[in-house]
Amino acid sequence: MGFYFAQLLTGLANASSLFLIASGLSIIFGVTRIVNFAHGSFYMVGAYIAYTLVSLWSGSIFGFWVSVLLAAMVVGMIGLVIELTILRRIYHAPELFQLVATFGVVLIFQDATLAIWGAEDLLGPRAPGLNSAVRIMGEPIPEYDLALIAIGPVVLLAIWLLFHKTRWGVLVRAATQDREMVGALGVNQAWLFSAAFVLGSFLAGLGGALQIPREAVSLQMDLSIIGEAFVVVVIGGMGSVSGAFVAAVLISVLNAFAILIFPQISIVLPFVIMAIVLIFRPHGLFGKPGSEKGAPEEPDQPLALMDQKSAMVLMAALLVLAISPVFTADFTTVLMVDVMVATLFAVSLHFMMGVGGMVSFGHAAYFGVGAYGAAMAVKFLGFGMIPAMIFGPVCAVLAALFFGWFCVRLSGVYLAMLTLAAAQILWGVTFQWQEFTGGDDGILGVWPAKWASADKVYFYIAFVFCIGGIWALRRAAFSPFGYILRGIRDSQTRAEAIGIDTRFHQWMGFVLAGGFAGLAGVVFAFSKGSVFPDTLGIALSIDGLIMVLLGGIHALAGPILGAGAFVLIEDWVTRLDYWRFIFGAIILIVVLLAPDGIAGGIQRLLRGLKGGRA
Amino acid sequence: MTNVLEVRNLSKSFGGVQAVKDVHFDLKEGEFLALIGPNGAGKTTCFNMLNGYLKPNAGSVSLRGQALIGHPPRKIWRMGVGRTFQITATFLSMTVVENVQMALISHHRRVYDLFSRATRLYVDEAMALLELVSMQDQAGRACSELAYGDLKRLELAIALAHEPALLLMDEPTAGMAPSERLALMALTAEIVAKGGVSVVFTEHDMDVVFAHAHRILVLNRGELIAEGTGSEIRTNPLVQEVYLGGGSVFEAESAHA
Numbered sequence: 001m002g003f004y005f006a007q008l009l010t011g012l013a014n015a016s017s018l019f020l021i022a023s024g025l026s027i028i029f030g031v032t033r034i035v036n037f038a039h040g041s042f043y044m045v046g047a048y049i050a051y052t053l054v055s056l057w058s059g060s061i062f063g064f065w066v067s068v069l070l071a072a073m074v075v076g077m078i079g080l081v082i083e084l085t086i087l088r089r090i091y092h093a094p095e096l097f098q099l100v101a102t103f104g105v106v107l108i109f110q111d112a113t114l115a116i117w118g119a120e121d122l123l124g125p126r127a128p129g130l131n132s133a134v135r136i137m138g139e140p141i142p143e144y145d146l147a148l149i150a151i152g153p154v155v156l157l158a159i160w161l162l163f164h165k166t167r168w169g170v171l172v173r174a175a176t177q178d179r180e181m182v183g184a185l186g187v188n189q190a191w192l193f194s195a196a197f198v199l200g201s202f203l204a205g206l207g208g209a210l211q212i213p214r215e216a217v218s219l220q221m222d223l224s225i226i227g228e229a230f231v232v233v234v235i236g237g238m239g240s241v242s243g244a245f246v247a248a249v250l251i252s253v254l255n256a257f258a259i260l261i262f263p264q265i266s267i268v269l270p271f272v273i274m275a276i277v278l279i280f281r282p283h284g285l286f287g288k289p290g291s292e293k294g295a296p297e298e299p300d301q302p303l304a305l306m307d308q309k310s311a312m313v314l315m316a317a318l319l320v321l322a323i324s325p326v327f328t329a330d331f332t333t334v335l336m337v338d339v340m341v342a343t344l345f346a347v348s349l350h351f352m353m354g355v356g357g358m359v360s361f362g363h364a365a366y367f368g369v370g371a372y373g374a375a376m377a378v379k380f381l382g383f384g385m386i387p388a389m390i391f392g393p394v395c396a397v398l399a400a401l402f403f404g405w406f407c408v409r410l411s412g413v414y415l416a417m418l419t420l421a422a423a424q425i426l427w428g429v430t431f432q433w434q435e436f437t438g439g440d441d442g443i444l445g446v447w448p449a450k451w452a453s454a455d456k457v458y459f460y461i462a463f464v465f466c467i468g469g470i471w472a473l474r475r476a477a478f479s480p481f482g483y484i485l486r487g488i489r490d491s492q493t494r495a496e497a498i499g500i501d502t503r504f505h506q507w508m509g510f511v512l513a514g515g516f517a518g519l520a521g522v523v524f525a526f527s528k529g530s531v532f533p534d535t536l537g538i539a540l541s542i543d544g545l546i547m548v549l550l551g552g553i554h555a556l557a558g559p560i561l562g563a564g565a566f567v568l569i570e571d572w573v574t575r576l577d578y579w580r581f582i583f584g585a586i587i588l589i590v591v592l593l594a595p596d597g598i599a600g601g602i603q604r605l606l607r608g609l610k611g612g613r614a
Numbered sequence: 615m616t617n618v619l620e621v622r623n624l625s626k627s628f629g630g631v632q633a634v635k636d637v638h639f640d641l642k643e644g645e646f647l648a649l650i651g652p653n654g655a656g657k658t659t660c661f662n663m664l665n666g667y668l669k670p671n672a673g674s675v676s677l678r679g680q681a682l683i684g685h686p687p688r689k690i691w692r693m694g695v696g697r698t699f700q701i702t703a704t705f706l707s708m709t710v711v712e713n714v715q716m717a718l719i720s721h722h723r724r725v726y727d728l729f730s731r732a733t734r735l736y737v738d739e740a741m742a743l744l745e746l747v748s749m750q751d752q753a754g755r756a757c758s759e760l761a762y763g764d765l766k767r768l769e770l771a772i773a774l775a776h777e778p779a780l781l782l783m784d785e786p787t788a789g790m791a792p793s794e795r796l797a798l799m800a801l802t803a804e805i806v807a808k809g810g811v812s813v814v815f816t817e818h819d820m821d822v823v824f825a826h827a828h829r830i831l832v833l834n835r836g837e838l839i840a841e842g843t844g845s846e847i848r849t850n851p852l853v854q855e856v857y858l859g860g861g862s863v864f865e866a867e868s869a870h871a
Contacts, residue, residue: 299706299758303733476728480719483732487705487716494703497665498717498772499691500725508726 002137004257009136011256012249013145016152017207017214019248021225022232023159023241024203030176030239031196034087035413037542038102040226041109042201046075046208047217048117051124054212061129072206079201083194086588091193093595096359100549101591103542106222107584114219115578124212131213144213151210155203156245163241172196176239177288227424227538231270234417235277237287246285268428271421275406278418282410299490300554303478322463325456333459334527335571340466341524342567346547346559347470348516354553355477356509357489358408359416362423363517363544365403368536370396370518371525372430375443385449389465389522396518397511399426404510408503420541427536442532446525462523469519470560476512477556485509550590552597561598565590618643618779618812619664624673626659633659635836637673641780641814646806648823649816651833652856657816658700660833661784664814665697666690677780696773696811700785702765704757710768711753714740717775743771747801763794770802774811783815787822795819799826824848 025039050071057063086101130147133140163169171192175182183189208221232251236243251270259266277285306314325333349363373395377383383391403422407415430437437443448458476482488495488502495502525531534540543566551562569586573579594601619641626634634656641647649657662668664675666687675682682690691697705713718736719725744750747767752760760768766786773781786802787795803826806813817823823830824844832840832847834856840847847853 299756302707302709302712302756478731478733479729480724480727480732480735482728483708483712484716484719484725486707490705490707491703493699494705494772496687497691497697497699497703499688499720499776501688505725 002139005137006139006141007256007260008253009141009145009149011253012152013148014256015245015249015252016148017211018225018228018232018252019152019245020155020207020210021204022229022236022244022248023155024200024207025229026233026236026239026241026244027159027172027196027203028200029233029413031172031179032087032091032098032193033179034098034102035096035416036102036200037099037226038082038105038109039200039204039229040222040224041106042075042079042204043208043225043229044217044219044221045078045109045113046071046205047211047221048113048122048208049074049205050209050212051117051122051217054124058125059128064128068206068209068212071209072202075205075208076198076202079204080194080198082201083197086592087197088190088193089592090595093591094549094553094597096545097549097553097591097595097597100546101588103546104584104587104591107580107587109584110219110222111578111581111584115581117217119219121216121218123216127213148210148214152245152248155206156242159241168192168195223538227420228270230417230420231274234284234414235274237284238413240284240286243284243286264428264432267431268425271424271428275418275421275425278410278414278421279406282414284414287414300486303483303486303556305478318467325459330455333455335567337459337462337523337527338571339564339567340462341520341527342543342547343560343563344466344469344520344523345517345544346551346563346566347473348513348520349544350548350551350553350556350559351473351477351482351516352510352513353548354556354558355482355489356485356506356513358411358506358510359413359419360513360541361416361420361545362538362541363419363513364538364540365419365423365426365536366396366400366514366517367521367524367540367544368423368430368531368533369399369426370521371531371535372437372443372521373518374522374525375446375531376437378446379443385452385526389519389526392522392525393515393518396521397515400511400514400518401507404507404514408506408510420538423536423538423541427533427538430536431533437533440533442530444530446531447529448526458527462527465519465523469516473512473516474556481505481508546587550587550597552594552599552601554596555599555603558597558599561602565598616643617641618645618678619814620674620676621664622674624660624663624670624675626656626663626668626670633836634663634670634833637833637836637838639831639838639841641812643812644806644809645812646803646826646828647812647814648827648830649814649833650818650820650823650830654835655833656836657833658784659836661782661814661816664690665695665782691776691778694776694779695782696776696778696780697782698766698769698773698784698786700788702762702769704765704768704772706756706758708757709753710749710755710757710760711737711740711744713757713768714743714771714775717772721776740775743775744768746774746805747771763790763798766790766798767801770798770805774805778811781811781813783813785816785818787817787819792819792821795822796825802826 021039021043025036028034028036050068053067053071054064057067082105087098090098090101127144130143133142163173171182171187175192232244232247235247235250251273254273255266255269258269321336324336345367349360352358352360370392374388374392377388377391407418410418431439447453452458452461484495484500484505488500488505492502521535547562547566548559550566551560552558570583573582576582590598617640621637621639624634624637637660649660651657659668663670664682666685670683677693677695680693682693705716712733715732715736718739719732724735741750741753744753747770749764749767749771752764787798790798799822802813805811827844829841829843830847831838832853839856840850840853842850
């Protein structure tokens with residue numbers, strides 16, 4: 001009995017840390033509608049700064065708590081600087097575009113932290129005055145855990161008072177419910193956004209700083225927490241702080257007990273819980289419909305077929321690509337295969353996001369299922385290359401049929417989060433199911449057939465599959481199916497009123513996008529000769545998002561430009577020291593120069609040139 | 615003349631509020647019928663039951679003998695009911711003619727076609743529909759650039775794409791300038807006069823109602839309190855009592871007429 005009680009207390013202590021970071025994320029989303037990937041970075045930086053400060057004041061109780069608060073305030077200020085210099089300039093960019101910027105910030109912070117504090121994990125001192133354990137029902141409980149258990153509700157109460165008893169808090173709640181209305185009432189939105197961002201960053205920094213006595217400070221802290229923090233925010237309901245608290249307790253306590261029964265479950269449990277909650281409550285436990293939507297967007301321009309000049313340029317580019325293996329070195333040929341794979345992946349994601357209006361944070365799931373499907377077909381079923389390359393996308397289609405059925409019941413950020421949950425669950429299964437998937441070691445020996453094993457021959461196989469896939473998706477975008485899908489995105493009411501089964505149509509769109517992502521995965525698997533769980537991972541899903549958003553979500557050419565730029569720049573910078581910093585900086589520059597993406601930027605440039613000539 | 619629509623004992627309550635109670639009416643072929651009543655009278659609730667967005671607690675609706683109740687909106691559309699919205703709903707990222715083409719594509723059951731070019735399908739039919747509402751000159755414009763009155767006319771063209779037997783128009787002239795209102799309803803009346811479609815519409819503007827409706831139904835607190843032609847409704851003391859609280863507008867209008 002005592003043991004279980006101790007487990008419960010551990011769960012509650014974890015819940016407090018999780019709540020701090022998630023509440024900040026929820027406030028930022030609620031007010032600004034920014035999906036802030038940099039929130040994990042704020043948490044990490046908070047921990048590092050607190051580590052330095054606590055080490056300076058070692059041993060004093062007062063010093064410890066002052067350090068923690070100071071670290072949180074510094075992070076709050078960092079948040080302010082980021083809001084003022086970057087985010088403020090791109091609030092009017094298409095929805096979710098800000099996410100790209102925050103991802104750039106993540107990369108920059110990773111290398112900045114590395115440069116300042118070094119690569120080694122840092123073990124902070126115990127909290128003075130709370131450094132021993134007390135026995136409760138016979139079990140030793142760290143005193144610091146008890147302090148954390150108290151801090152969670154105290155912070156919740158403080159936020160509640162702030163939101164209900166101050167004018168500012170009322171405005172924040174109003175903005176969470178209806179941002180336009182608050183603007184119409186003459187509230188200075190810029191100031192409100194900055195303040196919300198500072199408060200959110202402060203809470204993330206506080207969460208990080210409070211972790212010092214509990215765990216080593218490391219460079220992995222940012223991405224290890226962000227997934228779970230999103231889950232908590234979504235389960236609680238976007239923008240609901242008390243929802244975040246309930247969700248944090250729910251997840252942490254369930255996790256504390258679940259690992260006793262089935263230790264492997266901890267990496268997927270939060271996502272499973274999120275999936276279940278979203279299926280029954282599409283806006284989270286305390287969320288309201290409408291709290292998911294951002295500012296109304298400018299409608300897209302009608303689609304137009306390429307004019308003759310662009311078509312000629314495209315044909316010329318394709319021709320150059322097709323004959324490139326003849327005059328380039330092998331490593332360039334391999335790089336071109338990577339570009340084609342990434343482009344097909346990005347185009348398939350764009351079909352879902354841009355054409356279908358369904359944002360996915362977990363599109364890599366279908367890429368990975370395709371890759372694993374092919375690899376396992378080779379390994380267990382003895383398939384040859386071509387049959388395996390057909391088998392992979394079929395697996396991806398089946399996975400998309402299953403997960404898509406749930407996802408299309410939701411919309412907006414909630415839909416995105418459910419796709420993320422689906423991807424994480426698939427990733428967890430792949431990672432844990434050692435005997436079947438090879439776990440972390442992956443599946444090796446997925447080589448092309450003998451006749452196709454030369455890099456230059458495989459290039460042409462990849463060319464046929466990828467360019468064929470991209471062409472097919474483009475064709476689909478112009479087909480009645482694609483047009484109706486766009487129509488549903490524009491107005492579900494109208495689509496329903498002209499006899500469309502909107503949910504089924506979106507489901508099929510999801511499946512089509514998943515199938516082509518699977519095709520990209522298959523080409524990828526045979527080009528690398530192996531598959532690993534990271535082909536289904538969050539990182540790849542985010543890469544896909546960056547490609548689509550950076551390229552320009554409103555143009556069919558966007559994902560092609562985005563993927564090309566992404567892979568080529570990444571290939572170039574990863575050879576440099578501190579490449580993350582450089583890559584992040586490049587992303588930020590593109591974001592600030594072209595808030596409508598690369599495609600939009602080029603269009604404006606061309607128009608400018610024409611105007612100049614005239 | 616045969617009945618296109620037969621509504622029998624239609625009732626709907628929300629919690630304790632009886633929004634619509636025992637509504638009962640017929641719509642004849644080629645009829646242009648107005649459903650009027652003060653705010654909260656139950657007009658929109660009635661409409662939403664006819665087009666499948668709400669399920670009534672009791673009653674039946676039949677369109678040319680087919681029962682409508684229990685089918686989802688898209689099924690009801692397929693059975694031959696078109697509709698326009700109080701707040702226009704169109705596909706803003708498409709051109710005017712593409713909007714009409716979408717309705718035609720759906721009508722011809724081509725929505726899962728992955729290989730044709732959507733913009734090349736049913737162009738002539740779409741242009742004919744646009745001509746019907748005098749929008750053919752704006753066919754290539756982006757729908758997001760249209761003036762509000764033009765959006766309403768576009769909606770009318772979309773709603774007629776599948777040659778419906780019944781057209782439901784929920785406050786078709788809301789948000790329009792007075793001159794535009796009469797023009798839109800005159801256009802609708804013309805289309806009705808050509809035959810093939812019968813219309814039920816709700817409306818607040820009495821000028822529009824009296825100018826065009828063949829017959830008027832008056833709802834109050836969920837119940838039908840009167841029905842008849844314009845002049846019958848004008849002089850109906852019960853309507854004057856509940857609809858305008860005994861005001862004198864109707865009498866003034868009668869005097870004009």
